[in-house]
Amino acid sequence: MTVYRGTFVDTPLSPFKGHHLRADQDAAVLVRDGVIAARGPADDLLRDHPADEVVDLTGGLVLPGFVDTHVHFPQVRAIGGLGMPLLDWLERCALPEEARLADTTYAAGVAADFLDGLARAGTTTALVFGSHFAGAVDALFEEATRVGLRITSGLVLSDRILRADLFTDPDRAYAEGAELAKRWHGAGNPAGRTRYAVTPRFSLSCTDPLLESAGALLRDVPDAWFTSHINENPEEIRGVRDLFGCDYATTYDKHDLLGPRSVLAHDVHPTRGELRLMSQRGVAVAHCPTSNAALGSGLFSLGAHLAYGVRVALGSDVGAGTGFSLFKEGLQAYFCQQLQGRDGHRLTAGHLLHLATAAGADALGLADVIGDFEVGKEYDALWLRPEPGTTLDVALRHADSPDDALAKAFALATPADVRQTWVAGSPIRQQTSRGGDPDDR
Ligand code: GUN
Ligand code: ZN
Numbered sequence: 001m002t003v004y005r006g007t008f009v010d011t012p013l014s015p016f017k018g019h020h021l022r023a024d025q026d027a028a029v030l031v032r033d034g035v036i037a038a039r040g041p042a043d044d045l046l047r048d049h050p051a052d053e054v055v056d057l058t059g060g061l062v063l064p065g066f067v068d069t070h071v072h073f074p075q076v077r078a079i080g081g082l083g084m085p086l087l088d089w090l091e092r093c094a095l096p097e098e099a100r101l102a103d104t105t106y107a108a109g110v111a112a113d114f115l116d117g118l119a120r121a122g123t124t125t126a127l128v129f130g131s132h133f134a135g136a137v138d139a140l141f142e143e144a145t146r147v148g149l150r151i152t153s154g155l156v157l158s159d160r161i162l163r164a165d166l167f168t169d170p171d172r173a174y175a176e177g178a179e180l181a182k183r184w185h186g187a188g189n190p191a192g193r194t195r196y197a198v199t200p201r202f203s204l205s206c207t208d209p210l211l212e213s214a215g216a217l218l219r220d221v222p223d224a225w226f227t228s229h230i231n232e233n234p235e236e237i238r239g240v241r242d243l244f245g246c247d248y249a250t251t252y253d254k255h256d257l258l259g260p261r262s263v264l265a266h267d268v269h270p271t272r273g274e275l276r277l278m279s280q281r282g283v284a285v286a287h288c289p290t291s292n293a294a295l296g297s298g299l300f301s302l303g304a305h306l307a308y309g310v311r312v313a314l315g316s317d318v319g320a321g322t323g324f325s326l327f328k329e330g331l332q333a334y335f336c337q338q339l340q341g342r343d344g345h346r347l348t349a350g351h352l353l354h355l356a357t358a359a360g361a362d363a364l365g366l367a368d369v370i371g372d373f374e375v376g377k378e379y380d381a382l383w384l385r386p387e388p389g390t391t392l393d394v395a396l397r398h399a400d401s402p403d404d405a406l407a408k409a410f411a412l413a414t415p416a417d418v419r420q421t422w423v424a425g426s427p428i429r430q431q432t433s434r435g436g437d438p439d440d441r
Contacts, residue, residue, distance in 0.1 A: 023402030065124025067360025070315025
């Protein structure tokens, strides 16, 4: 057993209070076989477990591992294409790079960069938009199994409008998806860390027969996930209505793709009817604030989603999003609500932590397993420990409450400040040492 000692901050669910911010200074958690067996004041736990290994994480904050509910594996090398709206950005930045993943050796290199980027940012669990190429999806799952992150992903599907070298057809999509699901759904080491997600790119690039085959695969793979995009950009939304003659959510719903294991990214411009439908189906929405700002997609109406009872969590949306850090996404989510004045939903630092951790765990059906430091959950964590003398270090040392410290973390933290991440009590090894030359990789 291992005792981790430090300042633990999380957002557990408690009866009558909903999720609330909890911060325990000079506390400890006892981890047995990757699961939190006890927690309490450090002095008490150390006295009761004198023979166990102690990992000293004092200084900085220990937070639950971040959960990224929308991030594109093939786009890690395409981050930073500024100045374009969605459809131009896809054509000029994202898709040329995605086409390179036809080469599985190239894809394996991208998978390594991608998972390393997640781990360095403190992300331990992600719903990942995969590749259009089955070999590249295998490469992602193989690397995820090696590294130990919790990854749900799948083959991306398209059969119109986008570049033709990314197209599939309904039969091939079903067959390749079924093979991948057989290999990776409920697999990993230990079993269950990797799961399969049926992943049409978006309705704009999918015909009804392709979406129908996606619905068939979702039905045939028990407990598979579904993910796609929705209502991101006005031109895209007009295109979908012209093609299907119905609203965006219905294009998925008519093929039985919407349910409690469905996560739709963006939803910047929903109608009330769509919010009602998503709420009825139990769909979760991945809010991707840096991407929405970078592509000029619009301001997310968090209050409307919550009013309709639609679950919301955070997504980095790399590579339209500007990096892997959910600290940055949380801060941008806060900015986005502030900029909406009276229409915005006021967010505290505790809300931001909740969106980046417990809300993500819930959206991905893992609320009983991860998301906070309750006894019985698996120990997925990040240690935020800035270098001495950095502005974040100074700010944390002068914080006057845990809430204040957390607000300073969301304002200032970057992946460079994440000293270590754990999944189920196992440290996730980073590829290069801090400060190492990335060209050495
Ligand atoms: N819609 C369809 N594909 C994409 C993508 O790769 N990124 C974003 N942001 N939206 C999309
Ligand atoms: Zn996306």
